[in-house]
Amino acid sequence: MFRITLAQINPMVGDMQGNLALMREAAAKAAAEGARMVVFPELSLTGYYPGDLLDEEGFLDAVDAALAEALAATRATPGLHWVIGAPLRRSGPGKAIENALLVLQDGEERLRYAKQLLPTYNIFDERRHFEPGPDVARVLRIDDVRIGFLICEDGWNDDGADYAVNPFLRLADAAPDLVVSINASPSHVGKREQRHQLFAAAARRNGLPLLYVNQVGGQDQLVFDGASFAVTPEEGVVFEARRFVPDTVTIGFAAGRFLDAQGRAPAKPPVEGLARMAFYHQQIVLGLSDYARRCGFRRAVVGSSGGIDSALTLALAAEALGPENVVGITMPSRFSSSGSVDDSVALCEALGVQLLTHPIREIVAEFERGFAAATGVAAQGLTLENLQARVRGTILMEYSNAHGHLLLTTGNKSEISVGYCTLYGDTNGGLGLIGDLYKTEVFALAREVNEAAGRVLIPLAIIDKEPSAELAPGQRDTDSLPPYPVLDDILKLLIEGRRLGAEEWAEAHARVAALRATPEGEALVARIHKLVARNEYKRRQAPPILRLRPRAFGSGRQMPIAARHVF
Template sequence: MPPVSPKGWLDPRSELARLAENLCEAKSRGNGFRQIAFPLWPGAAKQTETRGKPEEGKPMADRFRITLAQLNPSVGDIEGNAAKAFAAWQSGREAGADLVALPEMFITGYNTQDLVEKPVFHQTAIAAIDALAAQCADGPTLAIGGPWIEGASLYNAYHICRGGRVVSRVLKHDLPNETVFDEVRLYDSGALGGPYAVGNTRIGSPICEDAWHPEVAETLAETGAEFLLVPNGSPYYRGKLETRYNHMVSRVVETGLPLIYLNMVGGQDDQVFDGGSFGLNPGGKLAFHMPVFDEGLAQIDLERGPDGWRIATGDFAPVPDTWEQDYRAMVESLRDYCAKTGFRKVLLGLSGGIDSAIVATIAADALGPQNVRCVMLPSEYTSPESLEDAEALARALGTRLDNVPISKGRDAVTETLAPLFEGHDPDLTEENIQSRLRGLLLMAMSNKFGEMLLTTGNKSEVAVGYATIYGDMAGGYNPIKDLYKTRVFEQCRWRNANHRPWMAGPAGAVIPERIITKPPSAELRPDQKDSDSLPDYPVLDGILDLLVDQDGSIADCVAAGYDHDDAKKIERLIYLSEYKRFQSAPGTRLTKRAFWLDRRYPIANRWRDPG
């Protein structure tokens, strides 16, 4: 792990220096690096003349300025995204930039999923880029991501605009087809191509996934690229920054070229794009690092010397630790989900337990306490401590707290069903009526007040179905859907000890200590504890990590020291609850195995590990 400062920040320069040193040593030994001379592809000579030839009559420049636009697009808001791009271009023109660069698929927003296949949508996006090129005729070159059509083929492209028109297009070659990405079914793969010219400078732009593999960057280097500019739509997951560093240092070591990595920011459904754009000089030395999660423009200068271009040293934003990055991702995803779907306020059921406490805190930090309604829905099983804890939390956060007892409603439902249930003993059905009644009341308030209902189930509960469908699973978004219960406890402690300028909620220990330390309970029957139905959370989460996050087996669980019967029980619950997850609200993606696009399993499934 990189060095950690007293404030919990990581220094990316130290980590990148270590990676570069290891990779340079490996290259010198010939280990793990492909040294390939690529043949020219059909039409390469013609393409190089139009795309990579320096402009005639231009003197060789010794300085090249790029305005990097680390911005937050909205999927489908083509007009709004174009306006953001134009504003960035204007800033670049005022700063004397030679090139203004925006991220991958910026004009449409990202990830578009199947929307990009709709003809009227991609035609509108392409027309918007043409209009933007005309609007940006007098000033720096504009580079922007968007779709492109050639014949019957749809491409993920990078459009290079100069002099009022699109003068070049880079077509993405390596299409990701894993986790949240389905680009193989959406786009055609572009041919390996050469660099494009801006003035007398030739630039290679591997698009996102193209820079995670060697062939595109090597081809660009061999066909005359002087540095690499990599536009990305790269979403966050825990540890993603280090993964990016590894790949980009590899490209720099292989090609010997400077590399600028440009990423977008902002939430889109379950995904959060975390920015963190950076530059690397030959040898892997970090030249600058933009903040994670924040929108911003950076003026990046390159200087030409005897050994070619080098990125001038710029600012180095600190990189927060994992706890802060996870929490920021949950805040930003909720904030953008509301902004991009039209909600200004949210509500949630506040039980006095830890899950609803952290969700209420995330909501207050995302939208401001004045835009969060907490609702206590007690029954006779609700403990006085839970009522006190819920009130203390709402008071500390500054949110509204409504108290809506459910006993009369539950009695009415029970009476209505009594003739049908006669002769049957009370069981889980009656417990679930309480949860579903709470869901009904919360959804009624959501309809009446126009406030989006948040769900509060953690990843441990979502995994094993320890939640009531059409009850506490009702709602529009779940910020902690990919956060295991054991991490919920630690995340609460982190938030109590830390406050940042991007948090709209108050500073201090807003989550009462008793909420964090008391045994978790759904409080649907007397003296109920979660441990009555499930293994203790450290055991449960350990087994889930193996079975879900690592795609392991029952044998793997046993080898790790877990009880065989516990592992079999958890596996059974995971498969049985698939239908619940299929109908659950979207939520913030924090790992590479989040429930939704990362892990897609059949609902009707009779497979069980024979181990």
Template sequence: MDPAAAPLRIAVAQVNVTVGDLEGNARKLARFAADAAQTGADLVVFPELALTGYPPEDLVFRPAFLDATRHWLGWLAGELAAGPVALVGFVHRDRDLYNAAAVLQGGQIKAVACKRFLPNYGVFDEKRYFAPGRRALVLHLRGVALGVSICEDLWYPHGPIREQALAGGAEILLNLSASPYHMGKPREREGLLITRATDLGVAIVYANLVGGQDELVFDGHSLVVDAGGQVAARGRPFAEDLFFWDYDPAAAAVARWHEPRYRHMPVTPEEAAQVEHVDLDEPAAGGGPGGRLPGPVAGPGVAVPGVAGPGTAPEASRPPLPPRQVEVLEGEAEVYAALVLALRDYFEKNGFRRAWLGLSGGIDSALVACLAADALGPRQVTGVRMPSPFTSAASLDDAEAVARNLGIGLETIPIGEIFGAFRQALAPLFGDRPFDVAEENLQARIRGTLLMALANKFGGLVLATGNKSELATGYATLYGDMAGGFAPLKDVPKTLVYRLAAYRNGWPGGPVIPRSVLEKAPTAELRPGQKDEDSLPPYAVLDPILEAYVERDLPAAALVARGLPAEAVRRTVHLVATSEYKRRQAAPGPKITARAFGRDRRYPITSGYREAVPGDGGSAG
């Protein structure tokens, strides 16, 4: 390290990419790298699997996809030949497949770092696709040692980051990440980075993906944490971003000398042997290390006026970093932003332009209308009132008020006559059996059919408006209110629905959801005087049961022991167990809790297990 050396300028490119759109992703990365070069960056760090998108799932088993990945990585290396060093996440094919980061410099792929710790819990399934890496890569750029790791590698106190910092002398750990969002996750990550930085005496540059991908939302919130545990730079939440950090090696060294912990951590010979060093300050000498990928790649490169090549940018030619302030979201603001991003990206990335939804006058459909209008624009959203003989005039008025306040389209299709025709057709079979759930569900299915017909005729996608509490307990109608291509509230408990609605009403411009919607007792209005609490425990009781039983897998007996009503626990546990077949047929929706239905929580449909609740006389086996 030269004490007189100019600071190393690192750019963090927080990008929103699309799984499988290799050309579009590569061109986006090239644009971000060019912007980084304009600000004099020596190095630009992209997120995990930024070239392929995350998670690529079974696409990685297709040789043509892997060939195209290799082609566009080569194209990108050529495009960035005259720009900064770039770390790009991609799927690396050797004898096996690896979740990897390519080091691009001067038109060459200079090195490849492979992810060692492959998550296989929750929404992750990486051991299905990838082999673990075995080496710990340390780059040397402008005299600074930089350790390269990928997402989960940073969550372990041992492994590559420890080897890089303690055995490899890394001053900065560069982590490429695709960490999905759930409530509170950004703060959890920040705490982890601070712990790792201070324990190892290193700075950490963390580049996280942003955007919606099917049921996952990536929130961005990229970070730079210095060796003292202070946040030095921060990425925007739920939006693309490019930000910079200047690392002063001399100042960092003095600060590091004051922290004694890392000095006394023993390094084993095995850990030292794991470290692979690549000097990016040396002239190119052919291929990348270990012969893993060829070095030279054909491509014109992007010359940036006034900015020298990587590692050589003179201080005088480098523009000063612009002032920067990033809003930190908390609570309902954070969740609402996640839902809007998820909905917008699902539509845009799948080519849908218009949203349809049943606008009932209830809280769930009102909140979905808000999310759709904010994500797509009011002109692209149409609510449909479909009154049955049991729909109140107040509900019709509330639905009209929501549509008017948001500026979305509103159509009305009464279903009374259609409902009557169905009942008449079924009368010979139903006979004199009393009105029950069959007739209730008929109304919901008529509405689902009408919404799907509108989407087919005029284009667009139907939004299902059900929430997590309903989905958990099966309080929803297959092919009825569950009909749709995307379910924005699929992982949003009912009590959170109310908090999000109140949050949205606090935006500038005044409330958009009438107070009557917030205050009325929840009802499906499928029979006279119906209320949700006729079939379910009150949501204030139900949601804590679901949070403990579904998201944390606490035993039913433990919930009763904690004071939750035994009958409510018994009823909820039964409903959750018997509704799995419905959830398997539900539309995808964004994960925002610690454990979502779908790819996160997976239970068998056919199961003889029923968990005992104290006092019910049931069997635990």
């Protein structure tokens, strides 16, 4: 039986020494378990994605040095083949770097393959830095097994719809016994099932078993969920590694079948993955914990308004970082209800989070007096509402500066879409946890957090109350916006469209079509479209947002600020 170790590691971009340490640890485990090959993710030496670090002076020299160390490290595991990913220099016309896969053994390079399909859609921009590899298949014989290799996107074009080249078809012509694909495939809702369907179809069409090894961990806005898997032409997905955690596991391969350590068929994973809210929950917690760790933060601070958005952000932060490392600050104004302050107290007590109180009534009044004296105009309406938000944002940044906490912004996707937020106020912060959740999803995830905890962490009074910014007397969100279920359907179609899952698209499309059947509904849809376009300038200045859905704000949706939009 040919043994292969899937090294689903959590590398950090640029930390080549740290990434090498993870590789050495996984390789040692593989060698101890009798593996002949250990497979690491795409660009595992540098982490995915280095971006313009690839252009920085000295970066490729550091890659060369780390690669030399990796070669030397393979001598400590005699006979074990290391499959790693790295950016490598190349010669000839075009870009000077390629996204490469290397097979190293006993201090020597046994095989090199350059990624052919370089994605430039959604969050990806690999053609910015890399030159595509030649249209050739690379196969290596180890013992009596012929192994072909692919890198991530190379396996996503088997239907030939997106690129003129199909590396999978070329590899099938070479007739390997097994295909190994190394990947850095970011996670979003539905992505696991999409991978399974696509690669099961490709394996069946080409008659080739395949091993898919993915990265895990958070990197800026992206979260990689791991969930590496094995697929056969006859049975589809027959094995899956753990999700959202590093996992180094050895499996067997013989006669076109994958086997467990005892030589038996492994337990097949369920067709359906996590429920949607459980998925959001795990993805956000991993994304925040890695973002904070990699940026050097141990603690976080959140403005606690007593509303659902800040409550959910506090609960997720407490889970990711530990409640002792999270601070909430409530900043009541003359428009704040006593219930909101009481709800903040109950929330933080349930979470075990410290809550500080910093009233802003007098601060805002002083600003009002100064503004009126200087301009002869009273601060009122939107000016006064935004003033309160900016005072709160300044206090939160003051605390962050004084104590070194990461400030988490609390805006959701619905509000960010239409600009229902204040620049330099509630948009202040270093990371947004729920900025890719529509408001209706925020409520659902809050309930899931309570259910997962087995007790009420987020008080039902917060979940059930009518949303309000509390910046004016009697203010409610519906004074400015349609009900959130209506707004969210309009936004889903506008922002994500056909990227939505089939069921979600059909539901949103049917409801919006019914809305547009009336003049009032058509006018509402047009108004929302204009609000989304008009507020691009706010989103451009907002903190990064953890990506949860197929199309998130940030690098995944690049829109001009100054443009004429056709609705």
